[in-house]
Amino acid sequence: MCGIIGYVGNENAVPIIVEGLKKLEYRGYDSAGLAVYADGAFEVVKRKGRLSVLEKEIEQNPISSFIGIGHTRWATHGNPTDENAHPHLGHQSKIAVVHNGIIENYKQLSEKLTAKGIKFSSETDSEVIAQLAEYYYKGDIMETIIEVVNKLEGSYALGIMCLDEPDTLIAIKKDNPLIIGVSEHGQFIASDVPAVLKHTNKIYHLNDKEIAVLSEGAVQFYNIDKEPLQKPLETITWSSESAEKGRYPHFMLKEIMEQPKVLSDTINSVLNRGNNKTIIDNLDFSQFNKLVITACGSAYHAGVVAKNVFEQLCRITVEVELASEFRYKDAVIDDKTFVVLVSQSGETADTIAAMREAKSKGAVTLSIVNVVGSTIAKEADFCIYTAAGPEIAVASTKAFSTQLVLLYVLAIRFAVQLGKLSQGAEQQLISEIKTIPGKATDLLKQVDFIQKYAATCVGYKNVFFIGRNIDYAIALEGSLKLKEISYMHSEAYAGGELKHGTIALIEENTLVVAISTCKRLYSKIMSNVRQVISRGAKVLLIGDCSASEPSDKLSYISLPEINELFSPSLSVVVLQLFGYYVAANKGLDIDKPRNLAKCVTVE
Numbered sequence: 080m081c082g083i084i085g086y087v088g089n090e091n092a093v094p095i096i097v098e099g100l101k102k103l104e105y106r107g108y109d110s111a112g113l114a115v116y117a118d119g120a121f122e123v124v125k126r127k128g129r130l131s132v133l134e135k136e137i138e139q140n141p142i143s144s145f146i147g148i149g150h151t152r153w154a155t156h157g158n159p160t161d162e163n164a165h166p167h168l169g170h171q172s173k174i175a176v177v178h179n180g181i182i183e184n185y186k187q188l189s190e191k192l193t194a195k196g197i198k199f200s201s202e203t204d205s206e207v208i209a210q211l212a213e214y215y216y217k218g219d220i221m222e223t224i225i226e227v228v229n230k231l232e233g234s235y236a237l238g239i240m241c242l243d244e245p246d247t248l249i250a251i252k253k254d255n256p257l258i259i260g261v262s263e264h265g266q267f268i269a270s271d272v273p274a275v276l277k278h279t280n281k282i283y284h285l286n287d288k289e290i291a292v293l294s295e296g297a298v299q300f301y302n303i304d305k306e307p308l309q310k311p312l313e314t315i316t317w318s319s320e321s322a323e324k325g326r327y328p329h330f331m332l333k334e335i336m337e338q339p340k341v342l343s344d345t346i347n348s349v350l351n352r353g354n355n356k357t358i359i360d361n362l363d364f365s366q367f368n369k370l371v372i373t374a375c376g377s378a379y380h381a382g383v384v385a386k387n388v389f390e391q392l393c394r395i396t397v398e399v400e401l402a403s404e405f406r407y408k409d410a411v412i413d414d415k416t417f418v419v420l421v422s423q424s425g426e427t428a429d430t431i432a433a434m435r436e437a438k439s440k441g442a443v444t445l446s447i448v449n450v451v452g453s454t455i456a457k458e459a460d461f462c463i464y465t466a467a468g469p470e471i472a473v474a475s476t477k478a479f480s481t482q483l484v485l486l487y488v489l490a491i492r493f494a495v496q497l498g499k500l501s502q503g504a505e506q507q508l509i510s511e512i513k514t515i516p517g518k519a520t521d522l523l524k525q526v527d528f529i530q531k532y533a534a535t536c537v538g539y540k541n542v543f544f545i546g547r548n549i550d551y552a553i554a555l556e557g558s559l560k561l562k563e564i565s566y567m568h569s570e571a572y573a574g575g576e577l578k579h580g581t582i583a584l585i586e587e588n589t590l591v592v593a594i595s596t597c598k599r600l601y602s603k604i605m606s607n608v609r610q611v612i613s614r615g616a617k618v619l620l621i622g623d624c625s626a627s628e629p630s631d632k633l634s635y636i637s638l639p640e641i642n643e644l645f646s647p648s649l650s651v652v653v654l655q656l657f658g659y660y661v662a663a664n665k666g667l668d669i670d671k672p673r674n675l676a677k678c679v680t681v682e
């Protein structure tokens with residue numbers, strides 16, 4: 080949560096910081112602020128509300144500087160107010176700090192400072208960092224920062240400026256992401272790559288407790304003992320356009336539409352590499368007796384879909400666990416367990432904790448991650464990257480789809496290794512996977528119908544998503560997509576569960592979205608459809624609609640033919656478009672839904 084950016088260089092830092100914050104707004108958007116050095120003092124502007132409020136303020140009262148730090152907030156401690164917005168200054172206005180993370184012992188630390196007469200001006204945990212820094216500062220800012228972070232418990236990514244060293248920007252992190260960008264005209268710190276892509280694709284990934292000292296022409300790295308470090312400069316392959324909305328009204332729609340391309344890119348990255356072996360080829364599952372998949376939110380749903388695929392192909396039992404539960408449940412795992420972590424950002428706090436828990440018990444970990452160099456990518460024993468490119472909309476779409484295809488390929492590889500799949504069957508399944516991007520393209524052509532249908536759905540009080548087996552797995556994702564961006568109440572149920580309670584909720588003005596791609600379960604799901612229609616619901620049927628006639632109660636969207644195991648990759652496209660257009664018809668802020676942030680780096 081929260082996005083931070085900093086710049087020092089030979090251009091005006093203010094527009095660079097504001098532009099960078101726009102790219103980070105997905106990480107938090109209840110208040111924003113920046114601090115720049117000007118004429119021997121810090122100028123701080125911070126405002127409650129969206130970034131546009133801050134922008135307006137700066138337009139009316141322009142400021143400029145060659146160095147500054149900025150922040151976009153997702154409140155954890157203290158309401159979204161001007162005072163609680165970052166940056167925070169110490170009591171002498173000598174040190175300015177932006178912080179992403181949570182300081183767990185801030186109360187004890189701030190009580191000690193308050194007892195010494197230091198007055199706090201916000202309710203945040205973050206202000207204590209600036210106050211402590213000023214309290215300990217004796218002329219060496221790096222020394223001071225080391226002293227301060229040694230007293231902090233919790234997580235942090237920090238951008239820091241000190242009046243006595245006005246040409247220097249300092250960054251340090253623990254358990255929250257921070258990258259350093261280097262360009263021709265200056266150096267950057269940022270929570271994520273898209274914030275700097277317009278200026279550079281050359282970046283350093285900062286590791287925990289490494290310190291970066293940035294000046295106009297150079298970046299130097301140190302460890303926590305102040306010893307200099309050499310770090311590899313990485314080149315990011317994402318283009319700057321990939322972080323722009325282009326002609327689309329929302330990033331979410333752009334990202335849905337990009338799916339055929341990113342699916343192809345991801346499939347090619349693991350299947351069409353000639354003689355170059357990928358990590359998937361090198362993994363040997365036969366030494367393990369248990370497979371666990373753990374993740375959060377949509378990534379967890381990718382795991383639920385994958386459970387069906389692994390179990391069908393490998394004939395092994397697979398556990399899928401919410402990372403937030405897994406980390407605290409004392410899971411029964413050991414060195415014979417293979418744990419797969421799925422994460423777009425690679426920085427989700429619960430998934431990181433689940434990974435560390437699994438590793439501490441001896442399990443072998445593989446991460447499926449989108450953001451290169453992120454914590455989960457780096458710390459897992461193995462990592463496979465999805466080639467989704469930057470996903471900016473808070474609601475995951477293309478990252479989810481690319482996670483699915485990698486999980487399918489993994490399941491096929493493991494099934495072969497376990498002797499459960501012949502070479503012929505393997506090739507057949509791989510050929511099917513390769514058809515997914517083309518079939519997704521065909522589906523996206525049905526956008527007009529889905530848009531029109533969604534326009535009729537804004538008034539429903541309750542929406543239920545039902546399916547059986549793998550269709551139930553994808554129903555979970557359909558329901559999450561709708562509720563998180565349209566704020567409509569929705570739930571997903573296994574079709575067979577309706578009669579055990581949920582059917583009591585079905586009445587006039589209820590919508591049921593039924594997913595039906597499993598041929599052997601077609602009559603079962605259709606029986607559920609009839610049950611809900613006869614109780615007043617309207618139904619949108621997605622999948623095999625061959626035996627049903629549309630009516631005023633029943634609408635349907637057919638999917639292209641595909642092996643059932645991979646059908647979630649197609650049904651999800653319809654579910655994403657449906658959720659998107661319902662929210663669009665309600666005129667909501669789709670890319671930045673209320674209370675949510677893209678990257679959940681706190682518990």
Ligand code: F6R
Nearest residue numbers: 376377378422423424427474475
């Ligand atoms: C929903 C959504 C979230 C994320 C979840 C995990 O659309 O995007 O549920 O899937 O917060 O995030 P990552 O994948 O970054 O670990």
